[in-house]
Amino acid sequence: MAVTTRQRAIQTGKDISSSSGASLIEFPNGLPPAPPRKQKEKLSEVEQQLKKAEAAQRRRMLVEKAARESEAEAIRKILGQDSSRKKREDKIKKRQEELAQERAANAITLTSDTVRWVMGPSGTVVTFPNELGLPSIFDTKPCSYPPPREKCAGPSCTNPYKYRDSKSKLPLCSLQCYKALHEKMKPVGAC
Numbered sequence: 001m002a003v004t005t006r007q008r009a010i011q012t013g014k015d016i017s018s019s020s021g022a023s024l025i026e027f028p029n030g031l032p033p034a035p036p037r038k039q040k041e042k043l044s045e046v047e048q049q050l051k052k053a054e055a056a057q058r059r060r061m062l063v064e065k066a067a068r069e070s071e072a073e074a075i076r077k078i079l080g081q082d083s084s085r086k087k088r089e090d091k092i093k094k095r096q097e098e099l100a101q102e103r104a105a106n107a108i109t110l111t112s113d114t115v116r117w118v119m120g121p122s123g124t125v126v127t128f129p130n131e132l133g134l135p136s137i138f139d140t141k142p143c144s145y146p147p148p149r150e151k152c153a154g155p156s157c158t159n160p161y162k163y164r165d166s167k168s169k170l171p172l173c174s175l176q177c178y179k180a181l182h183e184k185m186k187p188v189g190a191c
Helices: 005-020 045-079 084-109 175-185
Strands: 116-120 123-127
Touching: none
Parallel strands: none
Antiparallel strands: 116 123
8 A cells, every 4th residue: 555655654653652752853955846737738839729619519509408498498488388287277177177087986975864055156956855855934825915905984974994992993084084983983872
């Protein structure tokens, strides 16, 4: 294994310090020479121009490729292909379809005495099982109009009544009919 100059110096320093206790490193031949740095190869002008042309060509190709990709991405977005919004919409639609299938499966498995109440965007739907039938509130009955109002109890009066006599509870239409009724009811032999 090759030992570097630094490692050799450290090892010799340890050997010296362990034997004599000195902490200094001695270089009997002076400091070792620094390793030579790699110099860049000198290229001729033709080679430099060729290298520049290759780099420019590479850059041009990268720019063209990026432009094509951005154009293709824009077209995909316009057409709605593979865009994140489209993916999200598809995911929501798929989830809604799954929920609808679950609801349909649950509707089939419901017991026969279950009343379903579904509130949806198209309106509210109440479903009753055939065994129970419709509740009586949905039975259609003919409309019954109120009976015609009673006529006034006054003598020879055919008007509908507006008041009731507090004592006799007879229907009356005016004060005149009230007085006429009381005149008629007075005992005849009270003179």
